[in-house]
Amino acid sequence: MTRILRFAAAGLAATFAMTALACGYCIEDRVAAVYDQKVVDAAARGHRTVAFFSIEGELRDDAASKRAVGAALKAAGAADGSSRVALVNAACSMAYDPSRTSLHAVVAAANRPLASRGLALAPLRVIDAGGKLREP
Numbered sequence: 068m069t070r071i072l073r074f075a076a077a078g079l080a081a082t083f084a085m086t087a088l089a090c091g092y093c094i095e096d097r098v099a100a101v102y103d104q105k106v107v108d109a110a111a112r113g114h115r116t117v118a119f120f121s122i123e124g125e126l127r128d129d130a131a132s133k134r135a136v137g138a139a140l141k142a143a144g145a146a147d148g149s150s151r152v153a154l155v156n157a158a159c160s161m162a163y164d165p166s167r168t169s170l171h172a173v174v175a176a177a178n179r180p181l182a183s184r185g186l187a188l189a190p191l192r193v194i195d196a197g198g199k200l201r202e203p
Contacts (some may be wrong), residue, residue: 085100088186094121097119097158101119103160114165115149117195119191122154138180139152139180140161143163165196170203
């Protein structure tokens with residue numbers, strides 16, 4: 068009986084390990100890669116929302132890709148100085164004014180210029196104007 072339980076436990080552990088490898092970066096890892104407390108504090112003072120995104124597609128880790136993602140965030144309404152990009156983690160973030168635009172509109176506006184590169188942003192988490200971290 069003990070041998071059967073060990074075999075079952077080993078099989079279950081292998082299944083979980085394979086699932087973890089298949090999922091890529093965890094949401095928390097991506098958020099942490101572009102999290103900046105100064106941006107969060109400034110956003111709270113300005114009643115802005117901070118949005119965290121995954122960057123989907125064939126992403127190159129080079130200066131041109133970083134500039135392209137940064138420019139897309141700016142075009143989508145990023146508050147000055149609030150954009151963060153971590154290509155290695157395929158993540159980015161920005162603060163925006165929720166009284167002027169919605170998360171849906173931010174994503175659509177950022178994805179337009181990124182589409183030519185085969186890239187797209189997908190929302191991961193937001194810190195709302197009240198300072199609460201939540202799912203989009």
